[in-house]
Amino acid sequence: MAEATTTPAKGLAEQTRPERTRGGIQFSPRVDIFETEDELLLYAEIPGVKPDNIDLHYENGELTLNARVTPRLPTQGFLLKEYEEGDFYRAFTISETIDASRISAQAKNGVLLVHLPKVEKVKPRQINVRAD
Amino acid sequence: MRMARWQPLATSWDPFQQLQSEMNRLFDRWTQPTERSNGGAVDPAVNVWESGEAAYLEAELPGVEFKDLEVYVTGGNQLTLKGQRKPLVPEKGVWHRQERPVGTFVRVLTLPFAVDADKVDAKLENGVLLVKLPKHEAAKPRKIAVKAE
Numbered sequence: 001m002a003e004a005t006t007t008p009a010k011g012l013a014e015q016t017r018p019e020r021t022r023g024g025i026q027f028s029p030r031v032d033i034f035e036t037e038d039e040l041l042l043y044a045e046i047p048g049v050k051p052d053n054i055d056l057h058y059e060n061g062e063l064t065l066n067a068r069v070t071p072r073l074p075t076q077g078f079l080l081k082e083y084e085e086g087d088f089y090r091a092f093t094i095s096e097t098i099d100a101s102r103i104s105a106q107a108k109n110g111v112l113l114v115h116l117p118k119v120e121k122v123k124p125r126q127i128n129v130r131a132d
Numbered sequence: 133m134r135m136a137r138w139q140p141l142a143t144s145w146d147p148f149q150q151l152q153s154e155m156n157r158l159f160d161r162w163t164q165p166t167e168r169s170n171g172g173a174v175d176p177a178v179n180v181w182e183s184g185e186a187a188y189l190e191a192e193l194p195g196v197e198f199k200d201l202e203v204y205v206t207g208g209n210q211l212t213l214k215g216q217r218k219p220l221v222p223e224k225g226v227w228h229r230q231e232r233p234v235g236t237f238v239r240v241l242t243l244p245f246a247v248d249a250d251k252v253d254a255k256l257e258n259g260v261l262l263v264k265l266p267k268h269e270a271a272k273p274r275k276i277a278v279k280a281e
Contacts, residue, residue, distance in 0.1 A: 030231040030232050031229060031231055031232070032220070032221060032227075032229060032230050032231060032232045033227070033228035033229040034221040034222070034225050034226070034227055034228065035225050035226045035227075035228055036222055036224060036225040037224070037225075040228070041221065041222070041225075043195070043220055043221070043232060045192075045194040045195065045232060045259070046194065046259070047192035047193070047194040047258065047259035047260050048192065048258055048259065048260045049258060050258060051258075072190070072260065072262075073179060073181075073190070074181055074183060076181075077181045077182045077183050078179065078180070078181045079180040079181060079182055079187065079243075079244065080178065080179065080180040080241070081179050081180075081181075082177035082178055082179060083177040083178075083179060083192065107258075109194060109195055109196065109197065109256070109258070109259045110192070110193070110194035110195065110258045110259015110260065111194045111195040111220065111259060113220075
């Protein structure tokens, strides 16, 4: 599985793209993808990221999420260290059935919610049958 | 092979301990029949550090609301972190991918010193919980004056 995580908390992002200039560790955020009648909903866990530091980009059918963490952890004095902090990166291929012009997103409690509305023509429609 | 002693709250952190902790977590995931789903553990990973006259605990809890969290200190140095990760998705629909864990969790940690339970302070910001645990008066370092005769 391509998105398998390597640690229980969060997995390291795969290095399948140009190298970045910012140092530090990078994680692949855990996501939920859920489809309703009108849209696809994408929930991405990006704890510790301020909403201003989220960069969501759509280009050529690819949705890219880049979230920069503001360092919080000290460098010393640890009694227990179970996770590292780092930026989040993940890219998604968006099919043509999504209306890219209407993609919207909001962040709350460290979870980014992206609304991916379906194109009008792919929405299921009830066809009325008239009796003559 | 030299055996290392398991010290969950050792004062110095080293990579071997980190590895052991990771291995324990990994096996815990396989051996415990709980409601964990898709590789994500419900129990949050925590970082604990000491700075000045307090200890700090940090846990990443994205999507968890403050009202679904309980933090308390018992017996002077036992810290309990309890909570619930609730599903965020609407009722009607189809799952395409589910990586975020859902369920309740409890973690109990023993701190190396007594904590002033009345002054414990917790805040939740952007899905990160930070608990400040001030040391109890009796646990604070004291300067001992050395008198010359």
